[in-house]
Amino acid sequence: MPRLALYAIAVCVLAVVAAVISFVQGSLLGIVWVLLAGLSSNMAWFYLRRQRARSAG
Numbered sequence: 001m002p003r004l005a006l007y008a009i010a011v012c013v014l015a016v017v018a019a020v021i022s023f024v025q026g027s028l029l030g031i032v033w034v035l036l037a038g039l040s041s042n043m044a045w046f047y048l049r050r051q052r053a054r055s056a057g
Contacts, residue, residue, distance in 0.1 A: 002051045008044035012037050 015037035022030030 002047045005044045005047035005051070008040045008047060012040040012044060015040060 015033045019030040019033035019037060022028075022033055
């Protein structure tokens with residue numbers, strides 16, 4: 001698994017945890033964390049697909 005994909009997955013997990021904590025505390029800052037989680041999730045998928053494409057051909 002590519003290193004950048006692992007970093008993106010770690011950021012995604014941390015952003016989800018931060019979003020949950022923010023929403024539990026009643027802060028609307030959790031919306032930013034949700035957006036960051038979505039972005040990092042897409043980055044992880046991109047790096048994984050790029051790795052598969054490179055190894056296949």
